[in-house]
Amino acid sequence: MPKRRDILAIVLIVLPWTLLITVWHQSTIAPLLAIRKACHHLVKEIFIIPERLAVHHHRLSDDGVEGKREAGGQAQDSKEYCASDKDIVEVVRTEYVYTRPPPWSDVLPTIHIITPTYSRPVQKAELTRLANTFLHVPNLHWILVEDSQRRTPLVTRLLRETGLNYTHLNVETPRNYKLRGETRDPRIPRGTMQRNLALRWLRETFNANSSQAGIVYFADDDNTYSLELFEEMRSTRKVSVWPVAFVGGLRYESPKVNAAGKVYGWKTVFDPHRPFAIDMAGFAINLRLILFKPQAYFKLRGVKGGYQESSLLRELVTLNDLEPKAANCTKILVWHTRTEKPVLVNEGKKGFTDPNVEI
Amino acid sequence: MATRMKLKLKTVFVLYFMVSLLGLVYALMQLGQRCDCSEHDLPKDRTISRLRGELHRLQEQMKKSDATKQPQKQPAKPTVFVITPTYARLVQKAELTRLSQTFLHVPQLHWIVVEDSPHKTPLVTDLLVKSGLTYTHLYMLTAKDRKLQEGDPSWLKPRGVEQRNEGLRWLREDRRAQPGGDNQQGVVYFADDDNTYSLQIFEEMRSTQRVSVWPVGLVGGMKYERPVVEGGKVVRFHTGWRPSRPFPMDMAGFAVSLKLVLANPEACFDGEAPMGFLESSFLQGLVTMDELEPKADNCSKVLVWHTRTEKPKMKREEALQAQGLGSDRAVEV
Numbered sequence: 001m002p003k004r005r006d007i008l009a010i011v012l013i014v015l016p017w018t019l020l021i022t023v024w025h026q027s028t029i030a031p032l033l034a035i036r037k038a039c040h041h042l043v044k045e046i047f048i049i050p051e052r053l054a055v056h057h058h059r060l061s062d063d064g065v066e067g068k069r070e071a072g073g074q075a076q077d078s079k080e081y082c083a084s085d086k087d088i089v090e091v092v093r094t095e096y097v098y099t100r101p102p103p104w105s106d107v108l109p110t111i112h113i114i115t116p117t118y119s120r121p122v123q124k125a126e127l128t129r130l131a132n133t134f135l136h137v138p139n140l141h142w143i144l145v146e147d148s149q150r151r152t153p154l155v156t157r158l159l160r161e162t163g164l165n166y167t168h169l170n171v172e173t174p175r176n177y178k179l180r181g182e183t184r185d186p187r188i189p190r191g192t193m194q195r196n197l198a199l200r201w202l203r204e205t206f207n208a209n210s211s212q213a214g215i216v217y218f219a220d221d222d223n224t225y226s227l228e229l230f231e232e233m234r235s236t237r238k239v240s241v242w243p244v245a246f247v248g249g250l251r252y253e254s255p256k257v258n259a260a261g262k263v264y265g266w267k268t269v270f271d272p273h274r275p276f277a278i279d280m281a282g283f284a285i286n287l288r289l290i291l292f293k294p295q296a297y298f299k300l301r302g303v304k305g306g307y308q309e310s311s312l313l314r315e316l317v318t319l320n321d322l323e324p325k326a327a328n329c330t331k332i333l334v335w336h337t338r339t340e341k342p343v344l345v346n347e348g349k350k351g352f353t354d355p356n357v358e359i
Numbered sequence: 360m361a362t363r364m365k366l367k368l369k370t371v372f373v374l375y376f377m378v379s380l381l382g383l384v385y386a387l388m389q390l391g392q393r394c395d396c397s398e399h400d401l402p403k404d405r406t407i408s409r410l411r412g413e414l415h416r417l418q419e420q421m422k423k424s425d426a427t428k429q430p431q432k433q434p435a436k437p438t439v440f441v442i443t444p445t446y447a448r449l450v451q452k453a454e455l456t457r458l459s460q461t462f463l464h465v466p467q468l469h470w471i472v473v474e475d476s477p478h479k480t481p482l483v484t485d486l487l488v489k490s491g492l493t494y495t496h497l498y499m500l501t502a503k504d505r506k507l508q509e510g511d512p513s514w515l516k517p518r519g520v521e522q523r524n525e526g527l528r529w530l531r532e533d534r535r536a537q538p539g540g541d542n543q544q545g546v547v548y549f550a551d552d553d554n555t556y557s558l559q560i561f562e563e564m565r566s567t568q569r570v571s572v573w574p575v576g577l578v579g580g581m582k583y584e585r586p587v588v589e590g591g592k593v594v595r596f597h598t599g600w601r602p603s604r605p606f607p608m609d610m611a612g613f614a615v616s617l618k619l620v621l622a623n624p625e626a627c628f629d630g631e632a633p634m635g636f637l638e639s640s641f642l643q644g645l646v647t648m649d650e651l652e653p654k655a656d657n658c659s660k661v662l663v664w665h666t667r668t669e670k671p672k673m674k675r676e677e678a679l680q681a682q683g684l685g686s687d688r689a690v691e692v
Contacts, residue, residue, distance in 0.1 A: 012372060016379030121577055125555040125664035132461040132558065224453040227460065243690075246449065249675030251686045267686075269675040332692050335453035340667040346580035346599025353597070359576040359583050359661045 100163050102138040109213035109234050110139045112202060112287065116194030117155070117221045118147035122339050124154060124359060126221040131162040137230045141214075143201065145194035146170040154358055171197045188300050189308045191220070196297045203294050206287065214287030218280045222339050225281075229333035232325040233284040239317045242326035244282040245335040253279065254329045255322065263322040263329075275319075276310040281334045283309070289316055436467045437544035437565050440530055440617065444522030445483065445552045446475035450668050452482055452692065454552040459490040465561045471530065473522035474498040475506075482691060495533075499525035505630060517637050520630040523549055527620065527627055534621060545617030549610045553668050556611075560662040563654040564614040570646040573655035575612040578665035584608060585658045586651065593651040593658075605639040606648075611663045613638070619645055 113134065117123060127144075134140050142164050146155055149172045159166045173193050195218060206212060215236050219225065233240055241263060243254030248270040255278065256265035266277035276283075290296070299311035326333050346352060441462065445451060455472075462468050470492050474483055477500045487494045499521045507516050527547075534543055546567045550556065564571055572593060574585030579600045586593040586608070596607045606613075620626070629640035655662050679685045 009368075009372060012376055013379075016376065016383055019383055121582060122664070122666055124661075125576065125666050128557050128664075129457055129461060129555045132464060133457060135464060136460060224457045226456055245453070245692045246671035249672050250679070251449070251673070251676050251692050252690065269679065330690060332452075332690060335450070335456075335692070336671075337450055337453050338669040338671075340669050342577040342665075342667070343580050344582060347582060351582075352599055353582045357574070357583060357585075357659060357661060359664070 101135050101140065101165065104165075105139055108139040109215055110141050110287075111137065111230055111234065111284075112141045112143055112214055112216045113219045114143045114145065114195055114198040114216065115219050115221050116145050116147060116191035116198075118190075119152060119154075121342050121344065121359060123221070124158065126339060127155065127158055130219070130221055131158070131164060133225055133227070134164055135162065136227050140165065140230070142166040143198045144168055145198050147173050147191070147194055167201065169194075169197055169201060189303065189305075192298045192300055192308065196300070199290060199297060202287065203291060206291060208288070208291040212287070215284050216287055216290055217284040220280060222337060223281050224335040224337045226333045229326075232333065236284050236286050236323060236325075238289055238321045238323065239283055239285050239313065240323040240325045241278060241283045241329070242324070242334070243329050243332055244279045245332045246338075247279045247282075247336045252332055253277070253282070255282075255324060257324045257328045261324060261328060263319055263324055271306055274307055274310050276313040277306075278309055278313075279336060280309055281336060283313065283322075285316060437546055437617075438467045438469050439465065439561055439565060439614075440469050440471060440545055440547045441550045442471045442473065442523055442526035442530075442547065443550050443552050444473050444475060444519035444526075447480060447482070449671050449673070449692065451552070452486065454668060455483065455486050458550070458552055458556075459486070459492060461556050461558070462492055463490065464558050468493065468561065470494040471526045472496055473526045475501050475519075475522055495529065497522075497525055497529055517628075517630055517632070517634070519551070520628045520637065524627040530617075531621060531624055534617065543617055543621070546614050547617055547620050548614040551610060553666060554611050555664040555666045557662045560655070563662065567614050567616045567652060569619055569650050569652065570613055570615050570642060571652040571654045572608060572613045572658065573653070573663070574658050574661050575609045576661040576664035578609045578611075579607075583661050584612065585661075586612075586653060588653045588657045588659075591653070591657070592649055593653055594648075601635055604636060606642045607635070608638055609665055610638055611665060613642065613651075615642075615645065 115130070117127065131142075134142055142159075144155065144159060144166060146152060146169070148170050151168055151170050156168060159168055171193050173188060173190075199216075202216065206214070215233050217230075217233060229242070232242065241255045243252045245252040247253050248268050250269060253266070253268045255263045256267050258264050266272045266274070268277045271277060293316055296312055296315035298308055303311055443458070445455060459470075462470055470487075470490075472483060472487060472494060474480060474497070476498050479496055479498050484496060487496055501521050505516055505521075507518065530547065534545070537543060546564050548561075548564060560573065563573065572586045574583045576583040578584050579598050581599045584596070584598040584607075587595050587597050596602055598607045601607060623645055626641060626644045628637055632640040676685060
């Protein structure tokens with residue numbers, strides 16, 4: 001009898017403790033569930049806080065419709081950002097006014113924007129409105145590469161006056177390779193040498209082992225970018241892609257995304273069988289990948305029209321590794337606008353206006 | 360002794376059991392709670408607390424900078440009322456997006472967007488709401504015979520006339536209702552949605568007393584058009600096209616003080632005016648040439664450009680649509 005009692009005693013002692021230990025192990029999963037809730041709270045905070053800090057007010061339109069922005073309406077977006085397994089995307093809505101770039105954050109990955117540019121009448125206008133866009137984006141580093149023999153004073157002064165964090169480079173495309181007006185020499189697409197120089201600069205400046213997170217994006221100076229685009233690309237792990245409007249003779253071109261969230265093809269009319277049938281403005285690359293593959297550059301010669309992007313991406317990533325952004329490639333966040341060449345007939349042969357005035 | 364031991368053992372057991380049970384219940388309760396102990400060391404958890412700290416830091420910085428700015432300038436700055444006519448076409452959203460990005464940098468700016476449409480479109484409505492700007496959304500449809508048809512050159516008929524006049528009408532009506540009446544501070548500027556504006560131009564125009572003028576780049580078939588200033592006054596205009604007009608300048612080259620707009624309730628744009636005389640039709644009733652205030656360093660700097668955006672080529676899209684395979688209309692471009 002004492003034996004049975006002993007056994008009973010031991011069981012009674014051990015049972016609650018085993019239960020306790022197993023339950024305690026289970027509780028390591030609990031924070032993950034709690035994190036989801038916290039994520040939703042955080043995203044809501046980020047949307048709502050700027051409203052409280054907004055200095056200006058909303059005017060009601062004349063038919064009396066309430067024009068006040070509903071912070072609650074933004075809450076439904078928080079589900080996109082808090083989906084399982086996604087890295088948390090911090091989206092700061094710019095609902096407040098400032099003229100200097102936003103304060104630098106130690107947490108956000110830096111977006112390195114590579115923009116090739118060349119001198120023409122609309123250059124200063126294009127760079128001005130591009131700078132006005134970039135001044136809203138936190139942790140932005142603008143790498144402007146001029147197609148010229150020397151850095152021009154126009155661009156130098158413009159960059160300095162914007163107050164942006166920038167790097168000013170230049171490399172001249174050899175004359176026989178330049179696209180001159182209507183005579184198209186199809187050998188080197190415009191901007192290639194400039195983009196390659198910027199890639200080389202990045203590789204020389206940043207150490208592959210450093211922990212500085214960065215994203216590389218190729219932004220031409222005549223396109224239009226929404227501010228949401230930059231926050232979408234910040235979470236790129238390898239290469240992320242999204243739709244671009246007004247390319248390929250369509251309203252927009254976009255990657256084809258399957259139900260599993262993977263890219264399996266390209267919704268384009270112009271040669272959809274290219275390895276990467278995407279425009280320069282339609283993808284962003286993680287800096288680590290650029291540094292990890294130091295031989296990857298845009299191909300200079302022998303590249304068919306429309307294959308320039310593929311010449312670089314082919315060496316970096318496969319179709320399977322692409323990360324679709326912009327709500328699984330269903331929203332347009334970048335437009336491939338082109339600016340008309342201004343008609344300067346009245347300048348005449350000698351030039352009517354004072355050439356010392358910078359335009 | 361056996362009973363005592365038995366008793367002792369029993370109580371020990373009971374105590375032990377109760378303690379364990381309590382511990383179990385406590386652990387079970389912990390399951391539903393958020394664990395804010397850092398020893399869990401999950402990367403996502405760390406990211407969240409880091410981001411949270413970051414957010415609070417940025418908030419503090421914002422509050423500090425707002426606090427220092429507010430007592431200084433905000434009440435004294437005259438508001439810039441920007442009237443922008445717009446119409447639906449492929450590049451509309453892109454144009455308005457980058458325009459709003461420029462305006463977002465300008466303090467005390469009120470954007471009056473007037474659509475050439477019989478009603479407010481959802482595209483523009485959503486864009487304005489998300490822009491974060493102070494705005495007024497209006498609409499006014501251009502009569503069919505006054506509207507440019509497909510294939511017409513852009514100079515054939517004046518554009519944006521009804522919309523700008525509607526903007527002026529609303530502004531007059533709205534400002535009359537404000538305290539201060541006709542003595543209010545403000546500047547009215549007509550900004551087309553495809554031009555490019557530097558941030559300095561808005562600061563230059565803020566001090567307008569009657570009508571201020573400055574050069575405009577890439578207009579009139581030249582690199583820039585500008586008023587010629589001598590002795591601080593405008594004496595003539597440097598333009599390549601019809602310089603004999605009363606005010607041979609572009610819509611983007613002048614701003615009118617709110618006081619003047621309110622004091623002249625009949626002044627508006629005349630749609631019947633001959634080509635190039637649209638600006639003159641408005642300014643003639645308001646001011647004379649020697650009353651013009653030159654800005655932009657005595658009209659020697661170009662701070663606004665009359666850029667125009669190409670119409671995107673839609674050949675393939677049209678071909679697809681003929682086959683019934685056009686791109687998804689639900690996706691807003």
